[in-house]
Amino acid sequence: MQLPPGPQTPAFVQLMQWVFSPMSFMDDCVRRYGDIYTLAMLGKNKPKLVFVSNPQAIQQILTQDTRTDFQAPGELNEIFRALLGENSVISLSGAQHQRQRQLMMPSLHGDRMRTYTNVINTVTTETLDRIQIGQTFDVRTITQQITLRTIMQAVFGLYQGERAEQLEQLLGELLDRGSSPMLVAMLYVPSLQQEFGGIGPWAVLQRKQRAVDALLYAEIQERRQHPDPARTDILSLLMSARDEAGEAMTDVELRDELLTLLTAGHETTATALAWALYWIHKLPAVKAKLLAELDGLNGACDLNSIAKLPYLDAVCNETLRIYPVAMLTFPRLSNKTVTLAGREILPQTVVMGSIYSTHQREDLYPQPQEFKPERFLERQFSPFEFLPFGGGARRCIGSAFAMMELKLALAKILSGWELELVDKRDIYPKRRGLVTAPERPIQLLVKSQRVPQQLASASKSFSSSNTIDS
Ligand code: HEM
Numbered sequence: 001m002q003l004p005p006g007p008q009t010p011a012f013v014q015l016m017q018w019v020f021s022p023m024s025f026m027d028d029c030v031r032r033y034g035d036i037y038t039l040a041m042l043g044k045n046k047p048k049l050v051f052v053s054n055p056q057a058i059q060q061i062l063t064q065d066t067r068t069d070f071q072a073p074g075e076l077n078e079i080f081r082a083l084l085g086e087n088s089v090i091s092l093s094g095a096q097h098q099r100q101r102q103l104m105m106p107s108l109h110g111d112r113m114r115t116y117t118n119v120i121n122t123v124t125t126e127t128l129d130r131i132q133i134g135q136t137f138d139v140r141t142i143t144q145q146i147t148l149r150t151i152m153q154a155v156f157g158l159y160q161g162e163r164a165e166q167l168e169q170l171l172g173e174l175l176d177r178g179s180s181p182m183l184v185a186m187l188y189v190p191s192l193q194q195e196f197g198g199i200g201p202w203a204v205l206q207r208k209q210r211a212v213d214a215l216l217y218a219e220i221q222e223r224r225q226h227p228d229p230a231r232t233d234i235l236s237l238l239m240s241a242r243d244e245a246g247e248a249m250t251d252v253e254l255r256d257e258l259l260t261l262l263t264a265g266h267e268t269t270a271t272a273l274a275w276a277l278y279w280i281h282k283l284p285a286v287k288a289k290l291l292a293e294l295d296g297l298n299g300a301c302d303l304n305s306i307a308k309l310p311y312l313d314a315v316c317n318e319t320l321r322i323y324p325v326a327m328l329t330f331p332r333l334s335n336k337t338v339t340l341a342g343r344e345i346l347p348q349t350v351v352m353g354s355i356y357s358t359h360q361r362e363d364l365y366p367q368p369q370e371f372k373p374e375r376f377l378e379r380q381f382s383p384f385e386f387l388p389f390g391g392g393a394r395r396c397i398g399s400a401f402a403m404m405e406l407k408l409a410l411a412k413i414l415s416g417w418e419l420e421l422v423d424k425r426d427i428y429p430k431r432r433g434l435v436t437a438p439e440r441p442i443q444l445l446v447k448s449q450r451v452p453q454q455l456a457s458a459s460k461s462f463s464s465s466n467t468i469d470s
Helices: 011-022 022-033 055-060 076-086 095-107 110-129 139-156 162-177 183-186 199-224 232-239 251-264 267-282 283-296 303-308 308-323 356-357 399-416 455-463
Strands: 036-040 048-053 136-137 332-334 338-340 343-345 350-353 417-422 429-430 435-440 442-449
Touching: 011 022, 011 183, 011 199, 022 036, 022 356, 048 055, 055 338, 055 350, 076 183, 076 251, 095 110, 095 232, 095 251, 095 429, 110 139, 136 139, 136 183, 139 232, 139 251, 139 267, 139 399, 162 199, 162 251, 183 199, 183 435, 199 232, 199 308, 232 251, 267 283, 267 399, 267 417, 267 435, 283 308, 303 308, 303 399, 308 399, 399 417
Parallel strands: 048 350
Antiparallel strands: 036 048, 136 442, 332 350, 338 343, 417 442, 429 435
16 A cells, blocks of 8 residues: 655654654654655554645645545544543544534533633632742642643532542542653553553553542432532533433443543643743743733723733744644544545545644744744634644534633733743753643742732633633
8 A cells, every 4th residue: 555655664663753752753754754754653453644744635634524535533542542431522433423522512612611710710829829929839730720620610510529629639640640651652552551460550540540430420420319400511411411312421421521521621721821831931022022911901801802812812822833732633534545745545544633743834934943922913824724723523622711721821820920930941842641741840930929900900800791702
């Protein structure tokens, strides 16, 4: 079978490069083979993967992924299935997949997001308030707290008490465990998923996962015993949904979907927020422009205004461009012979949109290694040139939610505190589990509190009657 060219090194070597240095591996492949190439990293008898960073080809794939040319089968998302189960929206295909997406979308879009603004503001303020002037803090700790509590509220509604605290703790530990390169290799190669007498990393991960499952099942049980039709959180919506045969979702189905939202909705946004704080404090001109924009709201700022601030929007976009948290889209499968970027692709070929390499294209983003929010003010990029949330049938269902979190948390932090990077040396990206994270912890020093009158009143109005566009 003729596939686009790619490295001829053994599969294991390719897998190690992909696990340990994915970005330089992709840069190297693009330099050698161009914007469509083939990797054989999954080994013998496994599909080869065609990586694509040509915008026209990406458009062809993502606009056709439920039509004649391509499909977006959940079966190909094997690496997620081990953790999230076969009933996760990520593992489902076709009509079932569409149905599950439609169930979850309303809770993550439009008016509903207003209810989460309070959580974002409160958690951000409480966390930063605990840090004394002159002290330093680890950015990831704070961004994870903000995003985990926010997604927990979306999923469970107002959620407090011992079980909520345990769940928060365990989910944090689960994601920390899952971030090691060894575990990533195990996700890509299921035969490596060995328990080694209960002491290997896979066994430890499984134990943490079972503890999380027990808490999720306890929550589901309690809701079944005490149904409350007034609840509008995602779990309630999922529990009240019925399929064509009038059947409700089983406990296992509910567990898979809850775990999907809690994990997909947490680490991704926490990482993006940490990167944004790094860039803003690394580049004084960016910070000055942002502060001027926030101050310029003159107290009349509401949630809508924050969402639409052009420079804040550009900073968030540039953060997601330069080191996209998700390096790839999920896999798509060709149904028939198609021509992509001048190459003939045969039926049953697995293609992946390389978000990272597309965002590094010199022709679209001159000096792609430079953080320049102005690019997003100077021109508009198509959804196939700038695609941090993927596209088509599997486009991220949390994109609006994530952008809202990023903007609100950044506005709150910048307007409330004067912070400074402790270590001003450059920080490069590194794989952390399945996302692109900073290679070392980002530490910020709290220099002083910055509470201009207008911004203090603005933050109060976040929780009032304003809405955000989705
Ligand atoms: C900065 C934050 C985030 C980034 C960069 C991100 C990125 C992505 C990407 C690239 C995809 C694959 C799209 C494709 O294959 O075309 C995806 C899918 C998904 N994301 Fe996100 N995401 C983020 C936040 C979130 C949040 C907050 C949630 C939930 C609240 C979420 C839930 C999901 C789910 C469930 C899918 C699978 C959709 C499907 O299979 O139909 N994500 N995300």
